[in-house]
Amino acid sequence: MTPTALHLGIDAGGSRTRAVLLDAAGRAVGRGEGPGANPAGAGTAPAAVRLAATASAALGDRPPGAVTACLIGLAGHRALADPAAFADRFRRALRLEAPVLLVPDAVPALGTAAPTGTDGTVLVAGTGAVCVRVAGLRAVAANGGLGWLLGDEGSGWWIGREAVRRAHAQPDGALGSLVRAHCAAGSSDELLRWAYDGPPRGLAALAAPVCRLAATGEPTARAITDTAADHLAALARATARPGQPLVLSGSVATADGPVRTRLLHLLADLDPLLPRTDPATAAARLAANAACHDLPAL
Template sequence: MVEAAAPGPAGRGPARRGPADDESPPLLVIAGDIGGTSSRLVLALLDGAVIAEAEGPGANLRSSGAEAFDHVAEATREVLERGRLALGGPGEVAAVALGISGAGPARAAEVQHAVGARLRELGIEAARILITDDLHTAFLAGGVGDDGLLVLAGTGAVAVRFHDRQAVARRDGMGWLLGDIGSAVWLGRRTLEAVAADLDGRGPRTRLTEEIGGVLGLDLRAGRLPPSRTGDPRQDLIRALDEQLPAGAPAALGRFAPVPGRIPEDPVARRILDTVITHVLDTVEALDPQAELPVVLAGSVLTGPGPIHDEVAAGLRAARRSLSVAPTGLPGALLLAREQAGGALR
């Protein structure tokens, strides 16, 4: 069992078949960019185009729980089926390379075992599977070579210096409880804390309160339109978060991450944004004080439109640093999958 294709210079769509293809199934690779909130997989011909794609929920063990690995298996099954339909028949998966958020050294063996067991049920041998963290694939997707800095802020946040593709220094990436400063979860949490402080009189008044009320469908300021369900906007906020945020899934806090960037003129929102921007620039300076290495920005917080991306990019350019933006780690995962296939087929 298995099916078709992947991104490559040939572009999208099935590659032409030669006489040999009539006798044996085409060789395929699967590449995946598995973040904390969403996953994207592609199926490609070993040396040709992407022929199938699939998307699914995130799969970070820390922020999404153990069912994260079931999401990976389901997305793989879906991309294989779409590939089979696109090719008009089965293919042979020569290699799989998945960059998975949270698959760093602390949990690498656990992630490798769990994902390998699930993909084995789809007919993919463990020897053909390469599991790495999404930092490795994101850095390679930047196209800056084998040496440089990666600064990633998505569901989590981390900065890594790479030499010969190996991580040799690292800042943060310690998870939402211990760090991940500037991540979507961090931004969402700080935004909600500012709103709670406003409502409770412990902090300054901020337009973040109205913005979060709009996201949650609440009138947090006056409790009139719609009418307060509890008679106390503070309790309305607590109740709405209890109802709308899944227990044990802090990644859901990332839903509120874009809010400060919508109102950068608000002093409280501005302080949250400035904390992130300053942290990123200070981190880059700490990892490469001589400004010798190219910098790859990755993750939705740093690659999406808005003041964080714009001001971080401006700060890096002002320091005369070379900058690359990698909105997805898929190109890096695809590179690794093709390299893995070469080794597996020897």
């Protein structure tokens, strides 16, 4: 590895994308942030453009040719019909000369708490919810991840949906008041229009205030967050292998609050780990490791 080597890591989720540029000593020398780049939601071509724009922000005034390795952890990886073509589209959009490794977002998520190159399981609960067992740079088993239409139980979207349902049924309670204020809905009909007219991530934005309300002991909100944790724990138990690391990832699973507290209790025997760094930094470290071991790019 040359002293001037730069390693680019990208964490691309459904709601936002982050990029980190590390130098040969592992120091962060650039960061970028942009909108979500999940190809299942944004579309393949727009997702590649968003990835390139976020990476360009991390590069700053450095030429793309200075990057010697790049790894992208991509939500919606399974939705790609041709991952190699997608990686090439991104490479051309950024004018990148380095190889690009395109992996599921669970791969760098594992690296936020487990040593680089370790096999293990990641429970991701943010906008959506999925649990993935990782070996090397590949997902070898997964549960959940069906998206908002067919699944994502326990996710931010699911918490938001449940909150809207309860608020519609009981508009005068504490949860109903919170939801109607968040949605600027003066009536039940306006609440329904807000829910149906907006994107699924709009419902996911309700998760944080609902969790804060649950933390005060409000029973309806607490029932939602308890059930969310139960769903997520079931995903983890169906996927994880005893003796391997289990890492929690995503805002719902890792933010200090009732979901995380209950998850840590329900999964105590699996010794779940919380992130020590961010996924984009972990992706950049994995890119450096891949470059050292001459791993093939997509």
